[in-house]
Amino acid sequence: MQRGSDERITGFVTDAAALNRAERLLRELPQYSGKSIYLYADIHFYDDGRIMAKLQHPEKPDYVDAYNYQGGQWSGPIPVQLSVHDNILERLVALDSVPLQTAAKVVANYNEKAASIAGASSTDHVYLIIHHGITRWYPNRIDGSREAWDVFFNLDGSIASFVRN
Numbered sequence: 001m002q003r004g005s006d007e008r009i010t011g012f013v014t015d016a017a018a019l020n021r022a023e024r025l026l027r028e029l030p031q032y033s034g035k036s037i038y039l040y041a042d043i044h045f046y047d048d049g050r051i052m053a054k055l056q057h058p059e060k061p062d063y064v065d066a067y068n069y070q071g072g073q074w075s076g077p078i079p080v081q082l083s084v085h086d087n088i089l090e091r092l093v094a095l096d097s098v099p100l101q102t103a104a105k106v107v108a109n110y111n112e113k114a115a116s117i118a119g120a121s122s123t124d125h126v127y128l129i130i131h132h133g134i135t136r137w138y139p140n141r142i143d144g145s146r147e148a149w150d151v152f153f154n155l156d157g158s159i160a161s162f163v164r165n
Contacts, residue, residue: 022074023101046125049072050069063080120145
């Protein structure tokens with residue numbers, strides 16, 4: 001991870017050590033100490049050092065809180081308002097099954113494929129969406145100057161499929 005002259009962080013989403021540190025700090029939050037952590041609905045990773053996540057409340061499983069990581073620290077819990085129609089269980093995935101460093105693997109795999117496509121751009125932002133028990137990493141489309149490709153990732157960040165469309 002590097003800081004520019006204006007102190008802007010770059011390279012965060014490709015820095016597995018920095019992502020591991022963020023995860024360690026999350027696990028050390030008093031409310032999650034010694035408890036399983038479940039991601040709810042989505043988690044976003046930004047190259048400037050930010051992570052935006054929603055987590056199932058550690059004591060009340062019908063509640064969800066938002067947490068933001070910035071400047072090397074996690075924010076306190078921010079309550080998320082849910083509807084009685086939201087099926088929380090369908091939108092959960094255990095952090096143990098998708099460590100934060102997985103984002104670095106997704107970015108590396110995406111950018112490797114993008115580099116092989118004329119006119120395609122790399123990415124420096126990735127996110128995981130959890131819906132109906134299915135997890136999907138984004139971005140999942142690479143647009144070049146003459147062709148477009150769909151790229152889908154396994155939960156561990158490896159490439160599940162790479163197909164021209």
